Amino acid sequence: MTHEHTTDAEAVAGFGELVERVTVLHNIIHWSASYRDLTALLGEPSFTDGSAWAAFAPLSLGDEAELAEWCLLARVTDLEQIRIRANELGWAASASTMGGHEARVTLTAPSGLIVIAYTPVRR
Numbered sequence: 001m002t003h004e005h006t007t008d009a010e011a012v013a014g015f016g017e018l019v020e021r022v023t024v025l026h027n028i029i030h031w032s033a034s035y036r037d038l039t040a041l042l043g044e045p046s047f048t049d050g051s052a053w054a055a056f057a058p059l060s061l062g063d064e065a066e067l068a069e070w071c072l073l074a075r076v077t078d079l080e081q082i083r084i085r086a087n088e089l090g091w092a093a094s095a096s097t098m099g100g101h102e103a104r105v106t107l108t109a110p111s112g113l114i115v116i117a118y119t120p121v122r123r
Contacts, residue, residue, distance in 0.1 A: 015085040020075040024059040025116065027071070031063035053100065064099075071114040079105050082117045 028034050035054055038061060039045070045061075048054035054061045060073055076082050083093040086107045094106040104118040 027067045
C-alpha cells in the first residue's frame, strides 16, 4: 500500500502557465565590454537600448547594480497573478516596479533562485 503525501507547496499549482518565456540574465557593470564580447559570439541582439540592456536569443545582458550577477527573466502578461501564485508557493515577491522598458516583480524562491517577472511597457 502506498501513501501519497502532498506538501502545502505541492498542493498549490505552479505558475509556469503564466510565463511566456524564460531567459537567463547576465547582469554586469562592465556592460559595454560584455556586449561587445557577446555580439562577437552570438551575433546582433534581437533588442538593445545601446547602453544598458540587450536581449540575445539564449540570454539577456544588463547593468543594474541592485540585481544579482545571474538570474532568470520571465516574460509574463499578469504580474499580479505571478505575485499571488509565487507567494502561495512560499516565494518572496517584491512590489511591482517600473524598469527602463518594463514593469517587473522580483521573485525569490526558498532555494534562493531569483526570477525577474516582467511585462514590457511601451513608452
